[in-house]
Amino acid sequence: MSDVFSLKGQVAVITGAGSGIGAATARRFAQAGASLVLADHAVDGHDMSAVVADATAAGAAVEVVGVDVRSEADVERLVATAVDRFGRVDVVVANAAIARIAPLAEMTEADFNDTIDVDLTGVWRLFRAALPAMRAAGSGRMLATTSTVGVIEAWDAHAHYAAAKAGITGMVRALAAELGPSGITVNAIAPGIIETPQTLDPVNSLGPDGVADTASGQPVRRVGRADDIAAGFQYLASEAGGFVTGHVLVIDGGRTLVR
Amino acid sequence: MTRLRGRTAVVTGAAAGLGAAITARFLAEGAHVVACDIRDDIASRVADLHGPDASVTAVRCDVTRTEGAESALEAALAIHGRVDVLVNNAGRFGGSTLLDTTDEEWDFHLALNLTSQFVMCRTFVGAMVDQDEITGVRGRVVNMASQLGITAPPAALGYAVAKAGVIQLTRQLAVDYARWGIVVNAIAPGRIITGDHPGERAYLDEGTVDAATEFSLSRTPFPRLGRPEDVAGAALYLASDDSTFVSGSVLSVDGGWTAY
Numbered sequence: 001m002s003d004v005f006s007l008k009g010q011v012a013v014i015t016g017a018g019s020g021i022g023a024a025t026a027r028r029f030a031q032a033g034a035s036l037v038l039a040d041h042a043v044d045g046h047d048m049s050a051v052v053a054d055a056t057a058a059g060a061a062v063e064v065v066g067v068d069v070r071s072e073a074d075v076e077r078l079v080a081t082a083v084d085r086f087g088r089v090d091v092v093v094a095n096a097a098i099a100r101i102a103p104l105a106e107m108t109e110a111d112f113n114d115t116i117d118v119d120l121t122g123v124w125r126l127f128r129a130a131l132p133a134m135r136a137a138g139s140g141r142m143l144a145t146t147s148t149v150g151v152i153e154a155w156d157a158h159a160h161y162a163a164a165k166a167g168i169t170g171m172v173r174a175l176a177a178e179l180g181p182s183g184i185t186v187n188a189i190a191p192g193i194i195e196t197p198q199t200l201d202p203v204n205s206l207g208p209d210g211v212a213d214t215a216s217g218q219p220v221r222r223v224g225r226a227d228d229i230a231a232g233f234q235y236l237a238s239e240a241g242g243f244v245t246g247h248v249l250v251i252d253g254g255r256t257l258v259r
Numbered sequence: 260m261t262r263l264r265g266r267t268a269v270v271t272g273a274a275a276g277l278g279a280a281i282t283a284r285f286l287a288e289g290a291h292v293v294a295c296d297i298r299d300d301i302a303s304r305v306a307d308l309h310g311p312d313a314s315v316t317a318v319r320c321d322v323t324r325t326e327g328a329e330s331a332l333e334a335a336l337a338i339h340g341r342v343d344v345l346v347n348n349a350g351r352f353g354g355s356t357l358l359d360t361t362d363e364e365w366d367f368h369l370a371l372n373l374t375s376q377f378v379m380c381r382t383f384v385g386a387m388v389d390q391d392e393i394t395g396v397r398g399r400v401v402n403m404a405s406q407l408g409i410t411a412p413p414a415a416l417g418y419a420v421a422k423a424g425v426i427q428l429t430r431q432l433a434v435d436y437a438r439w440g441i442v443v444n445a446i447a448p449g450r451i452i453t454g455d456h457p458g459e460r461a462y463l464d465e466g467t468v469d470a471a472t473e474f475s476l477s478r479t480p481f482p483r484l485g486r487p488e489d490v491a492g493a494a495l496y497l498a499s500d501d502s503t504f505v506s507g508s509v510l511s512v513d514g515g516w517t518a519y
Contacts, residue, residue, distance in 0.1 A: 001260070001283070001284070001287040003260050004284070004488075004492050004495065005262070005495075005496075005501075172518070173518040173519075176480055176515040176518045176519070177480045177515055177518060177519040178480075179480075180479070180480025180481040180482065180514065180515045180519075181480060181481075181482050182482075183481070183482055185481070185515075192504075218437075219433055219434050219437030219438065219506055219507065220437045220442070220503075220504055220506050221437065221438055222395060222504075224504050225504070228502075228503070228504035228505070231501035231502065232496075232501075232502070232505070234501070235492075235493075235496040235501065235502075238492075239492065240491075240492025240493070240495060240496060241492060241493070241496075242489060242492070243449075243481060243483075243485045243486070243489035243512050243513070243514050244489075244493070244510070244511065244512050244513075245480065245481055245513075245514060245515040245518065246480070246511075246513075246515040246517065246518020246519065247510070247511045247513075247517075247518065249505075249508065249510060250505075250507075250508045251502075251504055251505050251508070252504075253437070253504050253506060254433045254434055254437050254506040254507040257430050257433060257434050257507045258434050
């Protein structure tokens with residue numbers, strides 16, 4: 001029997017790869033045998049060198065491309081890099097996102113549009129850019145990071161973020177139906193509270209104490225780790241997940257069951 | 260492939276179909292599997308399917324009865340003194356409309372498709388809570404739900420209600436036992452072609468498409484119907500150390516049926 005979780009020989013494109021869930025996914029995919037094309041958004045200030053070093057040490061070929069997912073041209077160039085360097089695109093992980101606290105009364109139209117542009121349209125840009133290569137191959141895996149926020153639960157002062165993340169659920173289902181006949185699966189993971197630079201930000205998210213507190217308030221009594229989500233992406237990208245499509249996999253330690 | 264090396268897993272309904280595929284996958288990953296089924300020939304079937312040297316123990320038992328669950332537990336504990344994974348797979352499709360459902364038929368479908376999972380969970384979780392943790396988890400349960408417990412199939416009342424019950428059983432147990440390190444999830448398969456149901460053998464062997472298969476193809480965006488290995492892959496994910504933060508989830512393995 002083959003190793004059904006292996007990504008050997010696969011080419012994966014990951015956005016938001018500089019930190020948190022994206023970085024953990026890059027490391028995991030490298031260990032599973034994939035070649036990587038990683039999107040780096042330099043203005044975020046994340047240092048990609050550790051991720052690249054770890055992936056390279058795991059034996060992966062790695063390309064890093066400077067990308068702003070708000071730019072169609074950038075995202076096209078990201079996918080083109082994968083095609084040019086490796087000849088194919090098997091998996092895309094649309095993970096880049098922003099979350100900024102903004103009560104509705106203080107939320108400008110620019111705030112709203114910017115969050116939608118990164119968190120929802122950015123996913124769409126990557127999926128659309130990858131479509132020609134995947135269709136030509138007759139297979140492909142489109143994956144996105146959504147959130148429990150939006151469809152499953154509410155957060156105060158995150159209407160833009162919630163709308164974007166709920167939008168990913170709709171898009172995943174629509175594209176699963178549309179692209180299934182082409183052999184392309186489309187799925188998302190809805191993480192609960194995961195310890196990442198984003199959630200550790202005390203201004204826009206829970207901060208260190210808030211993240212630590214989630215361990216005692218949810219069924220699985222530990223803080224969620226970026227690798228919990230990366231492992232889910234590995235499953236959905238692998239042979240083992242080949243018949244899963246249109247699904248939003250909830251990985252939240254059971255948190256949203258007990259509201 | 261060593262994701263389940265040294266682990267003991269119990270799989271019900273293991274004589275054929277999904278249960279046989281899950282057993283094969285777990286064996287390939289290094290588990291010792293206790294293969295349970297109510298069929299008299301479970302032992303010879305297991306030997307035929309997995310070879311005489313496989314690390315598998317066949318147990319003939321009725322998983323709708325506590326005595327049956329206890330005999331499965333006893334066989335599992337005899338291996339390494341603990342049970343790491345329980346896969347509640349035993350079940351059977353069937354049912355009819357409300358006015359055509361007899362008391363006996365209702366009881367049959369609820370017992371086989373829902374009460375069996377309750378009985379097995381009670382017996383096995385009872386043992387798991389006293390085990391030591393491995394990577395933060397004392398034990399794992401994977402319940403076989405169905406897309407038919409999410410959508411509403413025509414004229415399959417008993418089965419569909421039972422499978423919807425499996426989903427809530429999963430969620431309740433995930434919440435109630437997570438603090439003891441028990442992780443509980445469900446798989447909701449779509450149309451999986453096992454060859455066990457009418458028309459499936461002909462579809463597999465000759466490509467003959469009957470009305471039920473035609474309907475399934477029309478409802479499944481993916482260009483093929485499911486294989487038992489697709490469900491086995493999901494079971495492996497939920498049984499492995501890769502999913503220790505996944506609990507109370509219902510993983511659809513349906514080629515997009517429920518999304519469509």
